Every structure is written in C-alpha cells, then in structure tokens.
Amino acid sequence: MTGTERTWSITELAEEFGITLRTIRFYEEQGLLTPARNGTRRIFADGDRVRLGLVLRGKRLGFPLDEIKKIIGMYDAEPGEVGQLRYLLDQIEQRRAELEMRRRDIDATLSDLADLERRCRADLERLSV
Amino acid sequence: MTGTERTWSITELAEEFGITLRTIRFYEEQGLLTPARNGTRRIFADGDRVRLGLVLRGKRLGFPLDEIKKIIGMYDAEPGEVGQLRYLLDQIEQRRAELEMRRRDIDATLSDLADLERRCRADLERLSV
DNA sequence: CTTGACGCTTACGTTAACGTAAGTTTGGGC
DNA sequence: GCCCAAACTTACGTTAACGTAAGCGTCAAG
Known part of the structure; x- marks a missing residue:
C-alpha cells in the first residue's frame, strides 16, 4: 500500500x-x-x-x-499487438528526427549568438580603452 | 568588386x-x-x-x-554606444538562457522516447519468440 | 442562515500567422 | 499591338490557444 x-x-x-x-x-x-x-x-x-x-x-x-x-x-499506450508496436516504433523515430533537427537549429542559433557576443565585447573593449 | x-x-x-x-x-x-x-x-x-x-x-x-x-x-545592429552594447549583451544572455532551457527539454524528451523504445522492443521480443 | 472562497459551465472575444479569393498591372515573347 | 505568366494590392476568412465575462452551485466558517 x-x-x-x-x-x-x-x-x-x-x-x-x-x-x-x-x-x-x-x-x-x-x-x-x-x-x-x-x-x-x-x-x-x-x-x-x-x-x-x-x-x-x-x-x-x-x-x-x-x-x-x-x-x-x-507513453501510456498499452503493449498491444505486433502491428501496434511497429507503428509506435515508427512514430518514435519520427519524433526523434524532429527533435534532433530542433537541437541542430538551437545549436546553430547559440553559435550565432556566441559570435555576436564576441563582436559586442570587442566593440566594448575598443570604446572603453 | x-x-x-x-x-x-x-x-x-x-x-x-x-x-x-x-x-x-x-x-x-x-x-x-x-x-x-x-x-x-x-x-x-x-x-x-x-x-x-x-x-x-x-x-x-x-x-x-x-x-x-x-x-x-x-544581428545587424550597428555597434552604437556603450549603453546599447550592454543592453545587447543582456538580450543575448536572455536568449541563450531560453535556448538552453529548450535544449534541456529536448534532451529530456529524447530520453523519454528512448525509454519507450526500449520497452517497445522488449514487448516485440516477447511476442515474436 | 448567510456569506465568501472556490469551482463549474456556457459562450463570445482575441491574437498570431497565414489562406484564399478577386481584381489589377506589367514586362517580355510572338 | 496583344497576350499571358508572374506580381501586385486590398480585404475578408480561418485555426489555435487561450482570455474574459456572466451566471450558478456548494460547503465550511462565523
């Protein structure tokens, strides 16, 4: 209990x-x-x-x-039959692909932001010295 | 040219x-x-x-x-003055935080999907043997 | 017993991000 | 000069994801 x-x-x-x-x-x-x-x-x-x-x-x-x-x-689908399981595995693969694409987009954006930040800091340096 | x-x-x-x-x-x-x-x-x-x-x-x-x-x-903001640059750096930091949260969410979801896939494959194994 | 605080159900309003006509222009090929 | 494909400008329609009343039920506390 x-x-x-x-x-x-x-x-x-x-x-x-x-x-x-x-x-x-x-x-x-x-x-x-x-x-x-x-x-x-x-x-x-x-x-x-x-x-x-x-x-x-x-x-x-x-x-x-x-x-x-x-x-x-x-997540909460009951085990079910073989066909269901194969379908579910296929769905999982699709979501995974989607999520991995998003992660690539995120990493690319983070990289762009990092570049931008470097430039900003360089500009600040020039102005403050 | x-x-x-x-x-x-x-x-x-x-x-x-x-x-x-x-x-x-x-x-x-x-x-x-x-x-x-x-x-x-x-x-x-x-x-x-x-x-x-x-x-x-x-x-x-x-x-x-x-x-x-x-x-x-x-991205295409002109260098500008110091205040602008500081503001921009602050904005960059906010976006970065947002994006990193998203990446954590993605990783958590991918991990859930991996769990689910393992269970699926195990179920398939049981059914096919 | 009545009065809130909390919860419930319609039901219409709102914003974002386009879709979908409908009618007009325009520049290049015959 | 004519025509058509490619563009253009209104302008109303649509879907998703709630917001926002308005009006009603209920139950524990005073």
Whole structure:
C-alpha cells in the first residue's frame, strides 16, 4: 500500500505550474488531461500532474497541442499487438528526427549568438580603452 | 568588386524554402524582410535570402514572429554606444538562457522516447519468440 | 442562515500567422 | 499591338490557444 495518494485541486496545480484555471480546463477539453471528479470538482492525481508537466514541456518546445497529445499518448499506450508496436516504433523515430533537427537549429542559433557576443565585447573593449 | 550580385524573385525564394508567396509578403509586412523593388516587384538580394533563412529557423524552433524579429534585429545592429552594447549583451544572455532551457527539454524528451523504445522492443521480443 | 472562497459551465472575444479569393498591372515573347 | 505568366494590392476568412465575462452551485466558517 503506497501511501502516496495525494491529490491536487485545480488552483493548486495552476499555481504550481504558473498557468491559469482556464488553461487547465482547456487542456481537459482537448483530451490532454482526464482528472477524476468529486461531484463537479476536478480531482488531480499524481498521474494527471505528471501529464500536465509533459504538456507544458511540449509547449516550451513549441509543439502544437495536438502534436503533444500524440506524443503523450505514446507513453501510456498499452503493449498491444505486433502491428501496434511497429507503428509506435515508427512514430518514435519520427519524433526523434524532429527533435534532433530542433537541437541542430538551437545549436546553430547559440553559435550565432556566441559570435555576436564576441563582436559586442570587442566593440566594448575598443570604446572603453 | 565581388561579382556575387545575384538576386531572386519572390517565387524563386518561395520554392527554395518551401513556403508560399503570401508568407513572404506577410513577413515583409511584419518588417522581417525589406526587399528592394523594381517598380512594384520585389527583388531579393543575398542578405534578404539569409534573413529569410533565419526567420524560418526561428519558426522551426517555435518562436513567435515578433521574437524572431528581435533576435534577427540583434544581428545587424550597428555597434552604437556603450549603453546599447550592454543592453545587447543582456538580450543575448536572455536568449541563450531560453535556448538552453529548450535544449534541456529536448534532451529530456529524447530520453523519454528512448525509454519507450526500449520497452517497445522488449514487448516485440516477447511476442515474436 | 448567510456569506465568501472556490469551482463549474456556457459562450463570445482575441491574437498570431497565414489562406484564399478577386481584381489589377506589367514586362517580355510572338 | 496583344497576350499571358508572374506580381501586385486590398480585404475578408480561418485555426489555435487561450482570455474574459456572466451566471450558478456548494460547503465550511462565523
């Protein structure tokens, strides 16, 4: 019996993640979250909280919500049959390729910024001496 | 006299980058591009082409256009005075922090995908033996 | 029992980033 | 001189991802 049965209210999660109630409700509406209910009130369990974290991580990466939904959906897919597994592996490969391209873009941009910074510092040097 | 004075038409650039004419015109409207004109027709020089590449890289990273505008604006800022340079260095630092966070997010996601792939392959193994 | 604080459900408004006509110009080839 | 492909300029439409009321339910505290 793992005693870690803590739950969260919608405001608690919103404050923790720095988002609004509307956003959380919207994510549920879009099928990204499926919190339990106590009457009409939403009750968020540990799994819901983790999923919300994944959604926000996807957002920080600039993915649209329906893409994020697919990615997260991959995580909690049941083993299933061989065809499903092959399809899933294919999807994983696609996401990986996408993410690696993004990393290349990031590295290129960081490199550009580094160049720019060098030039800036050189200019400062010239002006201050 | 560098003889590399080649120019491009709007359709040429659109085809090269796989975007529409509308998109290019929209970017100009937003001040992201400022091609020369021959009468009413847009003439794109080498610099315009590079800028367009930077815009699209920013888009792949999921940045909004006005953010992209600021970042690109940093690249071709004239040396200027000391205050400007300090401000620019500060901006560079902010972008860098943002980009490094994104890279961490990417690495975390790639790691999750790798886990998932291992599980998939294990499941496939069990089913096929 | 009433009063907040918290939560809920419509439902219309908003912004970004183009899409999509619709009608007009223009420069080069026959 | 005529024509067509390539461009151009309005200008309204669209989608995603929430924002922003407005109005109602509820339950623990005073």
